[in-house]
Amino acid sequence: MTGDAADRLLPDPKRPFRLIVTGGGTGGHTYPALTAVRTLQGRLAATGRALEVLWVGTADGLEARVAAAEGIEFATVATGKVRRSRNPLEIVSNIKDMGRALLGVIQARSIVSGFRPDVVLATGGYVAVPVGLAARMRRRPLVVHEQTVRLGLANRMLARAATRFAVSSESTLSLLPESVRAGAVVTGNPVRxxxxxxxxxxxxxxxxxxxxxxxxxxxxxxxxxxxxxxxxxxxxxxxxxxxxxxxxxxxxxxxxxxxxxxxxxxxxxxxxxxxxxxxxxxxxxxxxxxxxxxxxxxxxxxxxxxxxxxxxxxxxxxxxxxxxxxxxxxxxxxxxxxxxxxxxxxxxxxxxxxxxxxxxxxxxxxxxxxxxxxxHGRPDAADRLVDVVLSVASPTDGSH
Ligand SMILES: CC(=O)N[C@H]1[C@@H](OP(=O)(O)OP(=O)(O)OC[C@H]2O[C@@H](n3ccc(=O)[nH]c3=O)[C@H](O)[C@@H]2O)O[C@H](CO)[C@@H](O)[C@@H]1O
The missing domain is CATH 3.40.50.2000 (Glycogen Phosphorylase B;)
Incomplete structure (x- = not known):
């Protein structure tokens, strides 16, 4: 998509494009998110438009350090790790984690309502789950990106909530639920x-x-x-x-x-x-x-x-x-x-x-x-992912 398309999507060119990006825990989820943010920023700047970004992550994840170093506004939500176990000790941990996950969704809903993003971009990791679900609840467009050929647990949980699901490799398409596959797009994995x-x-x-x-x-x-x-x-x-x-x-x-x-x-x-x-x-x-x-x-x-x-x-x-x-x-x-x-x-x-x-x-x-x-390389993966973000962008009307 070109800058013209971005113009069409945002009737008020003076209003900054608002993006919530969420994902992290490891470099694998963090760096593609950062690359997408920078690419979007460059594309919008070329049309004289600003980008307002809020990164929602965990305080102890790599994303907190990366966002700080890049001067990106950062917010945290509670997260819970989901384990598949019958071990009684782990069941107790699971219940605690489910409580934290619920709290995370409530916090994320309030963040999404307050920030009113044009798009939410989720790149995987536990923290993406509450934020992705909150985007769905607040009816904001949600783009989910998967970096690896296998689907991460968080992305499996978010697949049906996504407006568009972006994958890095054709071979991942067959792993998506059929209803999601139809609207999925192969972008590649953004390289800085x-x-x-x-x-x-x-x-x-x-x-x-x-x-x-x-x-x-x-x-x-x-x-x-x-x-x-x-x-x-x-x-x-x-x-x-x-x-x-x-x-x-x-x-x-x-x-x-x-x-x-x-x-x-x-x-x-x-x-x-x-x-x-x-x-x-x-x-x-x-x-x-x-x-x-x-x-x-x-x-x-x-x-x-x-x-x-x-x-x-x-x-x-x-x-x-x-x-x-x-x-x-x-x-x-x-x-x-x-x-x-x-x-x-x-x-x-x-x-x-x-x-x-x-x-x-x-x-x-x-x-x-x-x-x-x-x-096999996709040096344009970040641009393709940004195309997807811009294609689903819907200006908020302030009612959320
Ligand atoms: C042990 C483990 O769980 N590995 C997973 C982790 O990999 P891990 O994060 O180790 O590996 P990746 O290959 O995905 O990324 C490593 C990144 O770090 C950079 N780099 C590496 C070394 C260095 O000295 N400097 C540097 O900058 C690389 O250039 C690359 O950009 O996440 C990937 C998902 O994205 C998965 O595919 C891997 O299975």
Missing amino acids: PEALSGRPERAVEALGLHGFDRSLPTVYVTGGAQGSQQINTLMYGILPWLLSHANVIHQCGAANLEGLRRDAGQLPAELAARYLLTGFVGPELPDVLALADVVISRSGAGTIAELTALGKAAVLIPLASSAGGEQEHNARHLHEAGAAVALLGNVSPDGLRQAVAPLLADPAYRADIAKRAMA
């Missing part, structure tokens, strides 16, 4: 715009990678936001070999950094010069991705969205216990399309070495996988 515009040289400067041998390929190893002990262990099984063929940036998770630093201290100096070990890659992430020729990674939804939007050759080692096996699904799906190399089941250091070696040795093979990966 800066992730797509990294520059290799900036990574070298910012991270002090002056010992890297630029005639060799660079491998970025990542275990997702928390790091992965499985990937760390595999890496230390192949590290001297890997460093004799490549430069390596290894994101190991903040909690694992100290222990691995001691092991890295054993590397010969000429190999150590080509190795950067870090707990978490912060604002340099886009530049690190730009520098990487090969990525060894978990297959969480956010990472997959970035790697495919950019077109990166990747070896994927899914987290076996991810909800509904979604990481395994992501990895297998790309592997079957020749768009990544997936290592499933019990992975050995030798298995990893055999998967990585041809990617390092053969730039044409690497480029082919990268090209196929890119065919």
Whole structure:
């Protein structure tokens, strides 16, 4: 949709567009929400219109910190976790949580009535449930977005309340109730715009990678936001070999950094010069991705969205216990399309070495996988989601 469409939806161009965004708990729910907000803001600004945003989340979730850092107004509601258990102790917790969930709905109703949003955008996590239900009760348009191929519990609960249900992958459509599927739309998973515009040289400067041998390929190893002990262990099984063929940036998770630093201290100096070990890659992430020729990674939804939007050759080692096996699904799906190399089941250091070696040795093979990966990317996912938000927008008439 263009700015013209936004004009049609908001007869009074001076009146700011009002959005309630809700979702959080983890980065997976938080960052796509933030990207959608920023994209909507940009689209409205292009037509000279302001955006008023209220983020409804939990005080201890990542979304509270992100909203504060971005200067987004923030409100909290009570949330309750729903467990499926017959354990008597858990039943007591469940009753308490149901009470909190009810309180959350009452609080959310009052927030929605007070803010009078043109649209409510929910991106998953427990907190999205009361806010989504309140949107329905107050008859405000509700857009629900699912990031992963499997439906999260919160989104399953909200599916029937949604005005439009947006998913990141075609394969999720069949999991939606039939009545919801008809109006569902595949947008992809919004990738923060800066992730797509990294520059290799900036990574070298910012991270002090002056010992890297630029005639060799660079491998970025990542275990997702928390790091992965499985990937760390595999890496230390192949590290001297890997460093004799490549430069390596290894994101190991903040909690694992100290222990691995001691092991890295054993590397010969000429190999150590080509190795950067870090707990978490912060604002340099886009530049690190730009520098990487090969990525060894978990297959969480956010990472997959970035790697495919950019077109990166990747070896994927899914987290076996991810909800509904979604990481395994992501990895297998790309592997079957020749768009990544997936290592499933019990992975050995030798298995990893055999998967990585041809990617390092053969730039044409690497480029082919990268090209196929890119065919799965949706760099315009945030724009598509914003299209959906604008298409359901209904100006409030003050009667709610
Ligand atoms: C352990 C777990 O429950 N994982 C889930 C979690 O993954 P998790 O949040 O770990 O992984 P995702 O791949 O979704 O997102 C990670 C995000 O953090 C960024 N990043 C990562 C490391 C780093 O050092 N710096 C950095 O900025 C990545 O670029 C990416 O944008 O939510 C995802 C849903 O979205 C799910 O698919 C995963 O199964």
